[in-house]
Amino acid sequence: MTGRWQILLHARNFLSHSLRSGSGVAFIVLTVMVGLGCASLVFFPIESEIITAKEYKENAAQGVGTILAVVTLQPGKFSTLIEQIETEELVELAMWGRYLVLDHPVLLSLTVLLLGLLLPVLLQLGSFACIAGDVQHHSIRYLLPRTTRTSLLLGRLLGALILSWTVITCLQGAIVMYLGIVLPLDGWGALIAWGLQTLAALVVLAVPYVALGVLCSTIFRSPMVALMGSVGFILTVPLIAFSSREAWEPLGNLLYLLPWGYAHHLLSPDGTVVVKTVLYCLGHGLIFTVIAVLRLRRADL
Amino acid sequence: MIDSPSLLKIEQLSHRFGDKVAIDRIDWNLDQLGVVGLVGPNGAGKTTLFSLIAGFLRVQGGKIEVLGGAAPGSRSLVSRVAVMPQDAIFARDVSIVDQMLFLRSLDGVTGTTARQEVVAALESVGLADQLDRGAAVLSHGMGKRLGVAQAILGSPELILLDEPTAGLDPANAKQVRQLIRNLARTALVIVSSHNLLELQDLVDEVAVLVDGKMVASGTIDEVTGSARRIELRLGREILPGELQQILDEERVRAVHQDGVQLTVDLDASAKRGLDEALGQLLHRLLKLGVPPHQFREGASLEEAYLRLTGESEQAAAPLDDLAEDDLAEDDLAEDDLDESDAPAAAETSDDR
Numbered sequence: 001m002t003g004r005w006q007i008l009l010h011a012r013n014f015l016s017h018s019l020r021s022g023s024g025v026a027f028i029v030l031t032v033m034v035g036l037g038c039a040s041l042v043f044f045p046i047e048s049e050i051i052t053a054k055e056y057k058e059n060a061a062q063g064v065g066t067i068l069a070v071v072t073l074q075p076g077k078f079s080t081l082i083e084q085i086e087t088e089e090l091v092e093l094a095m096w097g098r099y100l101v102l103d104h105p106v107l108l109s110l111t112v113l114l115l116g117l118l119l120p121v122l123l124q125l126g127s128f129a130c131i132a133g134d135v136q137h138h139s140i141r142y143l144l145p146r147t148t149r150t151s152l153l154l155g156r157l158l159g160a161l162i163l164s165w166t167v168i169t170c171l172q173g174a175i176v177m178y179l180g181i182v183l184p185l186d187g188w189g190a191l192i193a194w195g196l197q198t199l200a201a202l203v204v205l206a207v208p209y210v211a212l213g214v215l216c217s218t219i220f221r222s223p224m225v226a227l228m229g230s231v232g233f234i235l236t237v238p239l240i241a242f243s244s245r246e247a248w249e250p251l252g253n254l255l256y257l258l259p260w261g262y263a264h265h266l267l268s269p270d271g272t273v274v275v276k277t278v279l280y281c282l283g284h285g286l287i288f289t290v291i292a293v294l295r296l297r298r299a300d301l
Numbered sequence: 302m303i304d305s306p307s308l309l310k311i312e313q314l315s316h317r318f319g320d321k322v323a324i325d326r327i328d329w330n331l332d333q334l335g336v337v338g339l340v341g342p343n344g345a346g347k348t349t350l351f352s353l354i355a356g357f358l359r360v361q362g363g364k365i366e367v368l369g370g371a372a373p374g375s376r377s378l379v380s381r382v383a384v385m386p387q388d389a390i391f392a393r394d395v396s397i398v399d400q401m402l403f404l405r406s407l408d409g410v411t412g413t414t415a416r417q418e419v420v421a422a423l424e425s426v427g428l429a430d431q432l433d434r435g436a437a438v439l440s441h442g443m444g445k446r447l448g449v450a451q452a453i454l455g456s457p458e459l460i461l462l463d464e465p466t467a468g469l470d471p472a473n474a475k476q477v478r479q480l481i482r483n484l485a486r487t488a489l490v491i492v493s494s495h496n497l498l499e500l501q502d503l504v505d506e507v508a509v510l511v512d513g514k515m516v517a518s519g520t521i522d523e524v525t526g527s528a529r530r531i532e533l534r535l536g537r538e539i540l541p542g543e544l545q546q547i548l549d550e551e552r553v554r555a556v557h558q559d560g561v562q563l564t565v566d567l568d569a570s571a572k573r574g575l576d577e578a579l580g581q582l583l584h585r586l587l588k589l590g591v592p593p594h595q596f597r598e599g600a601s602l603e604e605a606y607l608r609l610t611g612e613s614e615q616a617a618a619p620l621d622d623l624a625e626d627d628l629a630e631d632d633l634a635e636d637d638l639d640e641s642d643a644p645a646a647a648e649t650s651d652d653r
Binding site: 006017140141142144298300 | 356408
């Protein structure tokens, strides 16, 4: 029995077990509900005000510009703003806003931007019990004589990724369908093309965060502690980075402990930047995975 | 027992949980197929030792070599070592047949073959009619049997069973014991249990753990010091003078009387020692005119266990009172015997 085959078996087993047990169902339901809720926040202005698409796009362009200003972490001082104008950084930002709002279906762009902020937390629900659940009940002891710890972890990680990707795809599919049928501001062709592109961005974004969830699941023996640990880490990193940057600017780089600092580049108009960002995300996921493997191989189970 | 090179070799193995020493410089070498018993009081380190051999715990000090030199948990041991952990539970929401099929698929066996093997394993522990039920609805005893069933899937060469018959009814316990005997033809089976009478009949060798130390290991004869306990039921109670005559026999170490029940510890160390010792005992009883109505081997291992673990001083003090040396000095007042017998009898009964 090769390790690769065992990894696939563990992944399949994790998927089927997740779907039969409460944790997997909770993950799917919560993610879809929160995702659709987030989408409805974006759709709400157009649904309630019934404004024209053109007017909405102009307003949205300002909104996206603000969001991008925040996510690119530019300090809000006037002097810095002048500097940015001089160095043409804001020009680039404006181009980016136009790319997301005018060149592509704006509602989908805004929804995906918002999902990019929420998914890191939601994805932990699909991975927190990967290892900790079996460790807590000692059922991992039935598996260990028949498999290696590395195969087990990689299989569970793959299973969690497939589950997360499936949920993200369903969510994105529902949003695109809704936009195409109920709020047909853009044609199906543009919606589907941009939907696939942004889906790919979310799929890549899921890799490091799912890997982080699995890492926490190997560190803590209780699934709930693992969940709190990973969610706490995801939320604490930007808080500490933003607040400590005021005291000493290099501390702002703490944001790069997670993909928070660069993940928005997955929607960049520059293809080279997108490829680099994909590699960063995968690298981040790889680092978390390697640490998780080392941790599990040395753990007393 | 069948010869086989180095199935399990442990050298100076130590393990701590914080300040608590769980395993203390154990040496143990098992190079033959068969059934080996691992006994010891609660907290002696049996489960920790199992976990170290199985690779669940990292070795902190010393060395373990499994099945010809592999370190516990190494890739070469995958599917060659089987474990029935004491406290592990199966997934509650998945049918037991699916869980067993998954375990078998990890060994590389799938499809009809896997299903046949799984059904056979479940049949051998009396769970064939529970195939499609989830583990959540299984009783404690059924869960135990499921644990045994997963351990015998495939062809493991080393099988570790942590209290496999605890909580089982007599019929199922007997079935599991028979299963263990069959497995021992092709594997080294290490069984931990508190049921010493059961182990005595089952195992080829035994090891005794006390406070993380291995205080004895070897065949039953070696561990019991060739002391054999015989239990007899007589036609009438024996008088103190007659009891002394029995004790005066060369091969009789100690005698314990409880009404018409007589428990005799014999010295079977010499060649044909047991035959000679039994001959002496029966000859004496016939001479006294009290032929035994019932005759059976008693818990020799239990006696050795109590002696080795020091529990005899607390739980089986009455036996010491009746030892040969003491009898020579003390009067054999019946009231004294009855008073001190009660706790010993209760203790033995509980253990079984």
